[in-house]
Amino acid sequence: MWSLYLISLLLSPCLISGCQPELSEDSSSMVTVGYAREGTTAVYVDTLSVEMKNGKKFSNLLRSGCNGRRDATVTIKMREEGTEEWKEEAEDIQMSRNKYSHGKDIDPCAKYEIKIMIKPESGGETRKLPVFTVGPFHKLDPKDMAIVKFKGDAEKYYSEHFQPEYGQVINNRITVKWEPVCALSINV
Numbered sequence: 495m496w497s498l499y500l501i502s503l504l505l506s507p508c509l510i511s512g513c514q515p516e517l518s519e520d521s522s523s524m525v526t527v528g529y530a531r532e533g534t535t536a537v538y539v540d541t542l543s544v545e546m547k548n549g550k551k552f553s554n555l556l557r558s559g560c561n562g563r564r565d566a567t568v569t570i571k572m573r574e575e576g577t578e579e580w581k582e583e584a585e586d587i588q589m590s591r592n593k594y595s596h597g598k599d600i601d602p603c604a605k606y607e608i609k610i611m612i613k614p615e616s617g618g619e620t621r622k623l624p625v626f627t628v629g630p631f632h633k634l635d636p637k638d639m640a641i642v643k644f645k646g647d648a649e650k651y652y653s654e655h656f657q658p659e660y661g662q663v664i665n666n667r668i669t670v671k672w673e674p675v676c677a678l679s680i681n682v
Contacts, residue, residue: 514618515566521555523547527608527626529634530595530645537638538645539602539631542583543595544570544610553589555612555623566614570594575605575627583608599646602631603655603676630676 518524530541546552552568568587571580587594589612600606606628612621631642644651661669 515612515614515621516557517555517612517621517623518557522624522626524550524554525610525623525626527610528628529602529631531638534641536641536643537634539629539634539642540600540648540651541595541645542570542572542600542606542608542628543593544608545593545595549592551590551592552587552612556589556621565616566612568594569611569613569620571609571611572600572606574601575607580609585613600629601655602629602642602651603674605629632676 524547526543526545526547528543530538530543532538546554556566566589567585568589568591569585570583570587572583573580584594584596608626608628610623610626614620632639634642656672656675659671659673661671
């Protein structure tokens with residue numbers, strides 16, 4: 495009995511390492527990464543959304559077989575384009591879920607790179623999907639631009655990011671500068 499226990503202990507690392515999660519061939523085409531949305535009524539440009547297409551679950555990102563187990567989780571990292579450091583947006587998202595929507599307070603004027611990773615709980619090799627990009631908001635199509643909203647505090651965002659500089663009044667005219675500005679138009 496003792497020898498059987500010893501053999502199983504010696505073989506268990508081989509069995510665990512021999513069955514690592516493998517991404518399905520079309521995994522990157524199964525995911526939508528962008529701004530959070532509420533159907534056809536709102537696109538929240540300050541909130542990140544990572545969602546499986548057609549209501550599938552994150553577990554569909556993995557090939558079938560031993561990879562179908564739910565002993566892995568999804569991790570999402572993001573960074574603003576041009577920066578080096580990846581920030582962990584979310585970790586330990588269950589494979590049985592089909593959506594992650596959070597990340598409030600992202601800058602709608604910035605472009606972000608989003609990394610999606612599948613991490614086995616057994617400590618095996620992490621699998622990474624290709625990097626996705628989100629933003630800036632003004633690259634949205636006109637239909638989505640018409641329903642752009644903030645989920646967070648829009649007033650706070652505008653007050654922190656758009657500091658106007660007023661010139662002197664000359665002949666009933668004034669110059670106002672906003673730098674930087676990522677608006678498509680400004681109504682005065």
